[in-house]
Amino acid sequence: MDGDSALREKALEALEDVTFVPAQARNRLTSMVRTRPDWCISRQRAWGVPIAVFVEKRTGEVLRDAEVMNRVVEAFRSEGADAWYSAPPERFLGEGRNPDDYEQVFDIVDVWFESGSTHSFVLGRPGLSFPADLYLEGSDQHRGWFQSSLLESVGTRGVAPFRALVTNGFVLDEHGRKMSKSLGNVVAPQDVNDSLGADVLRLWVMNSDTNDDLRIGKEILKQQGELYRRLRNTLRWLLGGLDGFTEAETLPYEQLPELERWVLHRLSELGGLVARAVETHEWVGVYPALHGFCTTDLSAFYFDIRKDTLYCDGPATPTRRAVRTVLDILHRCLSTWLAPVLVFTAEEAWCARFGRENSVHEQAFMDMPVEWNDPALEERWTRVRAVRRVITTEIEGARRSGQIGSSLQAQVELTLSEEEAALFAGVDWAELAIVSYVDVVIDPTSSSVYVDADEGGTLHGAPVVSVAAGEKCVRCWKVLPETGADPEHPGLCLRCASVVADSKGLERA
Ligand SMILES: [Zn+2]
Numbered sequence: 001m002d003g004d005s006a007l008r009e010k011a012l013e014a015l016e017d018v019t020f021v022p023a024q025a026r027n028r029l030t031s032m033v034r035t036r037p038d039w040c041i042s043r044q045r046a047w048g049v050p051i052a053v054f055v056e057k058r059t060g061e062v063l064r065d066a067e068v069m070n071r072v073v074e075a076f077r078s079e080g081a082d083a084w085y086s087a088p089p090e091r092f093l094g095e096g097r098n099p100d101d102y103e104q105v106f107d108i109v110d111v112w113f114e115s116g117s118t119h120s121f122v123l124g125r126p127g128l129s130f131p132a133d134l135y136l137e138g139s140d141q142h143r144g145w146f147q148s149s150l151l152e153s154v155g156t157r158g159v160a161p162f163r164a165l166v167t168n169g170f171v172l173d174e175h176g177r178k179m180s181k182s183l184g185n186v187v188a189p190q191d192v193n194d195s196l197g198a199d200v201l202r203l204w205v206m207n208s209d210t211n212d213d214l215r216i217g218k219e220i221l222k223q224q225g226e227l228y229r230r231l232r233n234t235l236r237w238l239l240g241g242l243d244g245f246t247e248a249e250t251l252p253y254e255q256l257p258e259l260e261r262w263v264l265h266r267l268s269e270l271g272g273l274v275a276r277a278v279e280t281h282e283w284v285g286v287y288p289a290l291h292g293f294c295t296t297d298l299s300a301f302y303f304d305i306r307k308d309t310l311y312c313d314g315p316a317t318p319t320r321r322a323v324r325t326v327l328d329i330l331h332r333c334l335s336t337w338l339a340p341v342l343v344f345t346a347e348e349a350w351c352a353r354f355g356r357e358n359s360v361h362e363q364a365f366m367d368m369p370v371e372w373n374d375p376a377l378e379e380r381w382t383r384v385r386a387v388r389r390v391i392t393t394e395i396e397g398a399r400r401s402g403q404i405g406s407s408l409q410a411q412v413e414l415t416l417s418e419e420e421a422a423l424f425a426g427v428d429w430a431e432l433a434i435v436s437y438v439d440v441v442i443d444p445t446s447s448s449v450y451v452d453a454d455e456g457g458t459l460h461g462a463p464v465v466s467v468a469a470g471e472k473c474v475r476c477w478k479v480l481p482e483t484g485a486d487p488e489h490p491g492l493c494l495r496c497a498s499v500v501a502d503s504k505g506l507e508r509a
Helices: 007-015 025-035 066-079 089-093 111-115 118-122 145-157 189-195 198-207 218-241 258-280 286-312 318-338 343-354 375-400 418-423 429-433 494-508
Strands: 019-021 054-056 102-104 132-138 162-168 171-173 214-216 410-417 437-443 464-467
Touching: 007 025, 007 145, 019 025, 025 145, 025 162, 054 089, 066 089, 089 102, 111 145, 118 145, 132 145, 145 162, 189 198, 198 218, 198 286, 198 343, 214 218, 218 286, 218 318, 218 343, 258 286, 258 318, 258 375, 286 318, 286 429, 286 494, 318 343, 375 410, 375 429, 375 464, 410 418, 410 429, 418 437, 429 437
Parallel strands: 019 162, 132 162, 171 214, 410 437
Antiparallel strands: 054 102, 410 464
């Protein structure tokens, strides 16, 4: 380690350029290299890869004869290393050498030396550059493979064989115990693959903190199956909403409503998160963030609000075109981001739109246009969503008490201070709260900002929920006084009457 080769010093120097994930792994490996004793690569074991040499008894010198070595190589190539143990020594020594003059060595190569040599025959071929971008293994390999690979590569090539090292923890059972056959708590990857599928197994890894030990078991896998189902449902909902979509429907960014621009802002944040993870190999937390986006921001908020536009507005309506513009982007981004983990599910979602001759695995991640990133919009919409939560909580109460059935049967009186009214100008509260009508009342005596009661803010004048006046439109289910006003379309609101008239006009044309 410290002889003429100065292997220790060179190895420590080489480690300075290596990226460690998690970062604290750097200390572990460097301190192990700093204190490691000299490396004896021969071992006296009953089995292993033999150090296939002969020693001349008279001189005690190792026999250096190219022809002998070629015969050993030939035998190993055709029969494997066991030939050293099974063949008589004269086969390797050849005619002209007396086996009695030589001692055949039966020591084996240290297994870590063997495993540490992978870079010399795996890397450097077409498509596999040297050094590797990444070596990935469990934390025990600081003593083993990571270290032996480093020492051999530095010794033979002067550089580390990896640019980055990712160290992961061990897999434990649900209660944090080591898996063992006697405890009966072993979860075999193949069994999970057979019962839940490889996508769920990979998703479990991505949802775990891989820097630490990982837990797995029936309950945990059941939860992962549930998380998987929600991601899958998001993709399926997008596909439904994009039925018949053509590029011609797409609207430019400047023509999108604020809600759509907010979705794109969130998407650009996630795009940044994914791009950073690709760069740094730090994936912990990325998939939970994608899942949170799909469930909280999309399913429970954006999709819910836009169902009405998507199902009931006329196809050429600017809002509907804006929604489908965003759904198209969402589908492309989510399919490609999920593809490395939900390999089969993402491919299914991609091919459902673009055909079997296309593969999601050949797509690059979409570049996020700079204009999508809009922190001011994000701040405004954080407040809008806080107010919305207050309204929906009241509506939920009214539903539970039997005052109303669906939220569309409600109308809401929302009190805002003058400040808030100015802040929320242009916000369509009825659309956001999925009710039929919202009456905004301005209270000039108050200046407090309307914030989510859950977040400890003060609430002045809780929204008042009452039964909406008017008739239920049979098409969109909104309850409006105008329903039935168009005698040609009894039972429909004016919006629905005009959409139906337009589509009939189209049919006639
Ligand atoms: Zn309607």
